[in-house]
Amino acid sequence: MEKITFQINDREVEARPGWTVLETAREYGIEIPTLCFHEAVLPSGACRLCMVEIKDGDWSKLVASCIYPAAKGINVYTETERVSNVRRWIFEMLLAQVPASPEIADLAARYGVTRTRFPVKDPEEMCMLCGLCQRVCEEVVGLSAISTVDRGVHKRVGAPFLRPSDVCVACGCCVNICPTGAMRALFDSIRGETKTTLTQLTA
Ligand code: SF4
Ligand code: SF4
Ligand code: FES
Structure with a gap:
Protein backbone atom coordinates (compact mmCIF):
# COMPACT_ATOMS: atom_id res chain seq x y z
CA MET A 1 0.00 0.00 0.00
CA GLU A 2 1.27 3.45 -0.86
CA LYS A 3 2.64 5.38 2.08
CA ILE A 4 1.63 8.96 2.88
CA THR A 5 4.56 11.33 3.16
CA PHE A 6 4.37 14.54 5.15
CA GLN A 7 6.39 16.58 7.66
CA ILE A 8 6.34 16.71 11.44
CA ASN A 9 8.55 19.41 12.94
CA ASP A 10 10.29 19.77 9.57
CA ARG A 11 11.14 16.09 9.53
CA GLU A 12 9.87 13.87 6.74
CA VAL A 13 7.66 11.05 8.00
CA GLU A 14 5.66 8.29 6.37
CA ALA A 15 2.23 7.07 7.43
CA ARG A 16 0.21 4.11 6.36
CA PRO A 17 -3.19 4.85 4.82
CA GLY A 18 -5.70 5.36 7.61
CA TRP A 19 -3.17 6.53 10.18
CA THR A 20 -3.73 9.73 12.11
CA VAL A 21 -1.13 12.41 12.75
CA LEU A 22 -0.80 11.14 16.32
CA GLU A 23 -0.17 7.54 15.26
CA THR A 24 2.49 8.73 12.83
CA ALA A 25 4.15 10.93 15.44
CA ARG A 26 4.29 8.01 17.87
CA GLU A 27 5.80 5.78 15.22
CA TYR A 28 8.68 8.27 15.01
CA GLY A 29 8.99 8.81 18.75
CA ILE A 30 7.65 12.37 18.59
CA GLU A 31 5.90 13.17 21.85
CA ILE A 32 2.38 14.58 21.89
CA PRO A 33 0.49 14.51 25.20
CA THR A 34 -2.87 12.71 25.20
CA LEU A 35 -5.54 11.83 27.72
CA CYS A 36 -8.69 10.58 26.04
CA PHE A 37 -6.79 8.54 23.46
CA HIS A 38 -5.97 4.84 23.80
CA GLU A 39 -4.97 2.41 21.05
CA ALA A 40 -7.54 -0.12 22.28
CA VAL A 41 -10.58 2.01 21.46
CA LEU A 42 -11.75 4.35 18.74
CA PRO A 43 -10.55 7.94 19.20
CA SER A 44 -13.12 10.48 20.34
CA GLY A 45 -11.27 13.80 20.28
CA ALA A 46 -12.76 14.67 23.65
CA CYS A 47 -9.93 16.25 25.64
CA ARG A 48 -8.14 18.30 22.92
CA LEU A 49 -4.82 17.89 24.72
CA CYS A 50 -3.21 16.38 21.63
CA MET A 51 -3.52 19.60 19.62
CA VAL A 52 -0.86 20.29 17.00
CA GLU A 53 -0.49 23.11 14.48
CA ILE A 54 -0.72 22.60 10.76
CA LYS A 55 0.97 25.34 8.74
CA ASP A 56 0.93 26.28 5.10
CA GLY A 57 2.78 29.52 4.43
CA ASP A 58 1.10 32.26 6.49
CA TRP A 59 -1.94 30.10 7.14
CA SER A 60 -2.18 27.74 10.10
CA LYS A 61 -4.74 25.88 12.17
CA LEU A 62 -4.83 23.82 15.34
CA VAL A 63 -6.16 20.28 15.10
CA ALA A 64 -6.58 17.35 17.46
CA SER A 65 -3.87 14.96 16.26
CA CYS A 66 -5.63 11.81 17.51
CA ILE A 67 -8.47 12.28 15.04
CA TYR A 68 -6.71 14.22 12.25
CA PRO A 69 -5.83 11.94 9.34
CA ALA A 70 -2.31 11.88 7.99
CA ALA A 71 -2.35 13.56 4.57
CA LYS A 72 0.23 13.96 1.86
CA GLY A 73 2.33 17.12 2.05
CA ILE A 74 0.95 18.64 5.28
CA ASN A 75 3.35 20.39 7.65
CA VAL A 76 2.66 19.53 11.28
CA TYR A 77 4.27 21.21 14.28
CA THR A 78 3.97 19.85 17.78
CA GLU A 79 5.78 22.51 19.83
CA THR A 80 4.80 25.97 18.54
CA GLU A 81 3.73 28.91 20.67
CA ARG A 82 0.07 28.35 19.73
CA VAL A 83 0.32 24.68 20.70
CA VAL A 120 -12.29 24.64 41.45
CA LYS A 121 -15.85 23.37 41.86
CA ASP A 122 -15.17 20.11 43.67
CA PRO A 123 -11.77 19.54 45.36
CA GLU A 124 -12.50 15.77 45.49
CA GLU A 125 -13.25 15.36 41.80
CA MET A 126 -11.06 12.93 39.82
CA CYS A 127 -13.17 12.15 36.76
CA MET A 128 -12.62 14.33 33.70
CA LEU A 129 -15.48 12.64 31.79
CA CYS A 130 -13.21 11.52 28.97
CA GLY A 131 -15.39 8.48 28.34
CA LEU A 132 -12.50 6.01 27.99
CA CYS A 133 -13.92 3.68 30.66
CA GLN A 134 -17.26 3.55 28.92
CA ARG A 135 -15.69 2.99 25.50
CA VAL A 136 -13.38 0.19 26.64
CA CYS A 137 -16.24 -1.56 28.39
CA GLU A 138 -18.34 -1.38 25.27
CA GLU A 139 -15.76 -1.79 22.48
CA VAL A 140 -13.26 -4.18 24.07
CA VAL A 141 -15.10 -6.06 26.81
CA GLY A 142 -18.32 -6.10 24.82
CA LEU A 143 -20.48 -4.86 27.67
CA SER A 144 -22.14 -1.60 28.54
CA ALA A 145 -21.78 -1.75 32.28
CA ILE A 146 -20.98 1.95 32.59
CA SER A 147 -22.22 5.04 30.88
CA THR A 148 -22.34 8.77 31.30
CA VAL A 149 -25.48 9.85 33.05
CA ASP A 150 -27.19 13.22 33.39
CA ARG A 151 -26.22 16.27 31.39
CA GLY A 152 -24.27 19.48 31.64
CA VAL A 153 -22.73 20.20 35.04
CA HIS A 154 -24.45 17.12 36.51
CA LYS A 155 -22.92 14.75 33.94
CA ARG A 156 -20.98 11.89 35.51
CA VAL A 157 -19.90 8.32 34.93
CA GLY A 158 -22.02 5.59 36.42
CA ALA A 159 -24.00 2.44 35.85
CA PRO A 160 -26.84 2.78 33.37
CA PHE A 161 -29.64 4.74 35.04
CA LEU A 162 -27.60 4.61 38.27
CA ARG A 163 -29.16 1.29 39.17
CA PRO A 164 -27.41 -1.85 40.42
CA SER A 165 -26.53 -4.20 37.62
CA ASP A 166 -24.91 -7.60 37.29
CA VAL A 167 -23.59 -6.72 33.86
CA CYS A 168 -20.11 -5.79 35.16
CA VAL A 169 -17.71 -8.72 35.27
CA ALA A 170 -15.11 -6.79 37.29
CA CYS A 171 -12.47 -7.29 34.57
CA GLY A 172 -10.67 -4.08 35.52
CA CYS A 173 -10.25 -2.79 31.96
CA CYS A 174 -11.90 0.50 32.85
CA VAL A 175 -9.56 0.90 35.82
CA ASN A 176 -6.48 0.31 33.72
CA ILE A 177 -7.50 2.66 30.95
CA CYS A 178 -8.67 5.55 33.15
CA PRO A 179 -6.10 8.37 32.76
CA THR A 180 -6.95 10.20 35.98
CA GLY A 181 -7.11 7.45 38.59
CA ALA A 182 -10.84 8.03 39.10
CA MET A 183 -11.78 4.42 38.38
CA ARG A 184 -9.01 3.07 40.61
CA ALA A 185 -10.22 5.26 43.44
CA LEU A 186 -13.71 3.93 42.96
CA PHE A 187 -12.57 0.31 43.01
CA ASP A 188 -10.22 0.92 45.97
CA SER A 189 -13.10 2.36 47.93
CA ILE A 190 -14.84 -1.02 47.90
CA ARG A 191 -11.84 -3.31 48.35
CA GLY A 192 -12.61 -5.91 50.96
CA GLU A 193 -16.33 -5.55 50.63
CA THR A 194 -18.53 -8.29 49.32
CA LYS A 195 -19.90 -6.15 46.55
CA THR A 196 -17.07 -6.05 44.07
CA THR A 197 -18.60 -4.82 40.88
CA LEU A 198 -18.34 -1.31 39.72
CA THR A 199 -21.97 -1.08 38.78
CA GLN A 200 -23.09 -2.08 42.23
CA LEU A 201 -20.89 0.67 43.61
CA THR A 202 -22.48 3.35 41.57
CA ALA A 203 -25.97 2.37 42.55
S1 SF4 B 1 -14.80 -3.76 35.28
FE1 SF4 B 1 -16.99 -3.80 34.73
S2 SF4 B 1 -17.44 -1.71 34.09
FE2 SF4 B 1 -15.17 -1.96 34.04
S3 SF4 B 1 -14.69 -2.59 31.92
FE3 SF4 B 1 -14.91 -4.45 33.13
S4 SF4 B 1 -17.08 -5.02 32.85
FE4 SF4 B 1 -16.90 -2.88 32.22
S1 SF4 C 1 -13.66 7.47 35.21
FE1 SF4 C 1 -11.70 7.82 34.20
S2 SF4 C 1 -11.89 6.89 32.17
FE2 SF4 C 1 -13.96 7.14 32.99
S3 SF4 C 1 -14.66 9.10 32.19
FE3 SF4 C 1 -13.79 9.47 34.22
S4 SF4 C 1 -11.67 10.03 33.82
FE4 SF4 C 1 -12.42 9.05 31.95
S1 FES D 1 -6.08 12.76 23.05
FE1 FES D 1 -7.90 13.72 23.68
S2 FES D 1 -8.51 14.80 21.90
FE2 FES D 1 -6.76 13.72 21.24
Missing part, protein backbone atom coordinates in the same frame (compact mmCIF):
# COMPACT_ATOMS: atom_id res chain seq x y z
CA SER A 84 1.97 25.56 24.02
CA ASN A 85 -0.71 28.13 24.78
CA VAL A 86 -3.60 25.79 24.08
CA ARG A 87 -1.94 22.99 26.07
CA ARG A 88 -1.46 25.31 29.04
CA TRP A 89 -5.09 26.38 28.80
CA ILE A 90 -6.30 22.77 28.72
CA PHE A 91 -4.07 21.75 31.61
CA GLU A 92 -5.32 24.66 33.67
CA MET A 93 -8.92 23.68 32.96
CA LEU A 94 -8.15 20.10 33.94
CA LEU A 95 -6.45 21.16 37.17
CA ALA A 96 -9.68 22.97 38.06
CA GLN A 97 -11.94 20.17 36.84
CA VAL A 98 -10.14 17.22 38.46
CA PRO A 99 -8.02 18.70 41.26
CA ALA A 100 -7.86 15.36 43.14
CA SER A 101 -6.17 13.49 40.30
CA PRO A 102 -2.42 12.98 40.92
CA GLU A 103 -2.03 11.69 37.36
CA ILE A 104 -3.31 14.93 35.86
CA ALA A 105 -1.24 17.04 38.26
CA ASP A 106 1.90 15.08 37.30
CA LEU A 107 1.27 15.35 33.59
CA ALA A 108 0.50 19.06 33.80
CA ALA A 109 3.67 19.63 35.84
CA ARG A 110 5.70 17.84 33.17
CA TYR A 111 4.51 20.57 30.81
CA GLY A 112 5.24 23.31 33.32
CA VAL A 113 1.67 23.88 34.53
CA THR A 114 1.25 23.71 38.30
CA ARG A 115 -1.58 26.20 38.90
CA THR A 116 -4.92 27.10 37.48
CA ARG A 117 -6.65 30.43 37.09
CA PHE A 118 -10.03 28.67 36.87
CA PRO A 119 -12.29 28.10 39.87
